Amino acid sequence: MIYDVSIQQLDLSCTFDLKGSQADISSCLKELCLEPPKQPNTGTMSGKFTLGWVGPNHWLLLAPQSEEQTLMSVFDAQKTIERNISVIEVSDMFQFFSIEGPDAHDILAICSPIDSHVTAFPKNGFTYTKIFDTKALLLRSIRGFHIAVDRSYADFINDNLHRTLGNPLPINHAGRVAKNNNNIS
DSSP, X not given: OOXXXXXEEOOOEEEEEEESOHHHHXXXXXXXXXXXXXXXXXXXXXXXXEEEEEETTEEEEEEEGGXXXXXXXXXXXXXXXXXXXXXXXXXXXXXEEEEESTTHHHHHHHHOSXXXXXXXXXXXXXXXXXXXXXXXXXXXXXXEEEEEXXXXXXXXXXXXXXXXXXOOOSOOTXXXXXXXXXXXX
C-alpha cells in the first residue's frame, strides 16, 4: 500500500523540561503570554511557544532554537527557585520528526499503540507513547503529527518510519557497514 504522507527529520528545537504545580508554571510563563493547558496530555500555544502537560506537575516547553536566550532569561535560576519549579534544558536530548499528510493516522497506527483518532487524541494532543517500542513524545501538528525520540534512537526511528513507506534508508543501526553473517573473518 502506498501512503500519502511526508516524513521529515526536523531541525533541533529548544526544549525545556519543567516540574512544578500548574499555578507555579503559570506564574513563571506569564511574561511569555503562555497559559498551561487545562487537561493532562494536551498542549497550548502562544506565538512561537508550545507548552505540553505530560504528567502530574510535569510540563515540556517547545520553541524554535532562536528563542533559547529568551527562555534562559525567563528561567533565571533565582526566579525558578523563588517560584518553586525545576527547569532543565533538554534540547540536545530529543530528535523531532514530522509525519504529515492525509495518511498520517495510518502511519501512526503502524508504529504506535496509541489511538490517534481525534476523539481519543484531541487536536491539541501532547503525550508520551511508544513509537516502534521506543519511548516517544507525540503531538498533533496542523497536517498530522510530530514525534520526538531520544537522539540515540533517531536513525532507528527514521529508518523504520521510512520502511512503512517501503523506502528504507541506506543505514546500519549499529553505525557500521553490515557484514555477511556467513563470512568468518
